[in-house]
Amino acid sequence: MTSTTSRSDDFALLAPGLALGGLDGWLLSPYITASAVSPVQRNWVGLLGTAPAAAGLFALALGVAVGAVVRRVIPAMAVTLAVFVPVRVVWEQLRYQLVSAVRVTYPIQRSRPTGVSRQDWRLDLSSLADGFGRPVGQQQVAAWCGGVTDGGGKGGLIACLTSHGAQQVDTYVRASQFWHLQILDVVVFVGLALLVLAFAWRTVVRLAD
Numbered sequence: 001m002t003s004t005t006s007r008s009d010d011f012a013l014l015a016p017g018l019a020l021g022g023l024d025g026w027l028l029s030p031y032i033t034a035s036a037v038s039p040v041q042r043n044w045v046g047l048l049g050t051a052p053a054a055a056g057l058f059a060l061a062l063g064v065a066v067g068a069v070v071r072r073v074i075p076a077m078a079v080t081l082a083v084f085v086p087v088r089v090v091w092e093q094l095r096y097q098l099v100s101a102v103r104v105t106y107p108i109q110r111s112r113p114t115g116v117s118r119q120d121w122r123l124d125l126s127s128l129a130d131g132f133g134r135p136v137g138q139q140q141v142a143a144w145c146g147g148v149t150d151g152g153g154k155g156g157l158i159a160c161l162t163s164h165g166a167q168q169v170d171t172y173v174r175a176s177q178f179w180h181l182q183i184l185d186v187v188v189f190v191g192l193a194l195l196v197l198a199f200a201w202r203t204v205v206r207l208a209d
Contacts, residue, residue, distance in 0.1 A: 038121035040173045040181055042092055049182040054189035059084050061193035065200035068207075091188065096123060098184055101171045105129060108158050108168050119175035131165035141166075 037044055045051065062084055067076040101123055106113035108128075128136035145160035173181075 038119050038173075039175055039178045040119075041121045042096070045095075045178065045181050046088075046092065046185060049178070051182055051185040051189075054186040054193075055088065058087075058189040058193040058196075061196045061200070065196040065203070068200040068203045087192070091185075095181060095184060096173060099173060099177055099180060101173050103169065103171050105133070105167045105169050108161055108166060110168075113168075113170060116170075116172055117175055120172045121175070123171045123173060127169045128161070128166050129169045131167070135169075136166055 039045065039048060046055065059080065063076065063080045066079045066083070067073075070076040070079060102116075102120075104113040104116060128141070130136050130140075141161065144164045144166075145157055148156045148160050
């Protein structure tokens with residue numbers, strides 16, 4: 001009976017997060033289909049699939065652990081929020097360092113590289129590289145094209161850079177890596193939840209002695 005009740009309670013805790021992930025996916029599906037939003041885009045991927053349930057489990061475990069130490073409701077809620085939000089924000093930045101991004105080089109005149117889906121997400125702002133793949137900075141651009149007059153406009157600058165063999169460089173995360181990112185969220189937040197629950201258990205046991 002206890003085992004059945006425990007499993008029911010666990011599902012009751014995870015169900016809102018899974019429902020939120022499903023609802024967000026349904027609401028965003030027209031935008032994803034129209035390529036207005038990428039399913040692997042920063043600040044969006046964490047709202048889809050199983051990620052909200054994992055983050056919610058961590059938030060709950062964190063609240064339990066903080067409550068075991070603080071033992072006052074309002075301060076415990078404040079501390080939980082003060083810890084959870086920075087962890088969530090930092091993870092949004094770290095997540096993409098754990099996936100294999102695709103680096104593509106293509107002519108400056110082209111608006112988008114060949115072979116990249118509209119649902120793939122560009123990680124950073126575009127940069128420039130020379131014909132050997134070496135980065136081209138602002139100083140090099142000025143050395144190459146400092147003499148381009150303002151009258152030449154953007155077209156004149158592009159023509160100058162192209163004449164020196166410069167190409168545009170982008171780094172993309174493939175939309176097909178969506179579930180890879182979801183698994184990362186689950187592993188990280190469930191792992192954190194287990195750690196803080198272990199801490200809470202040890203704290204309760206120590207205070208009970």
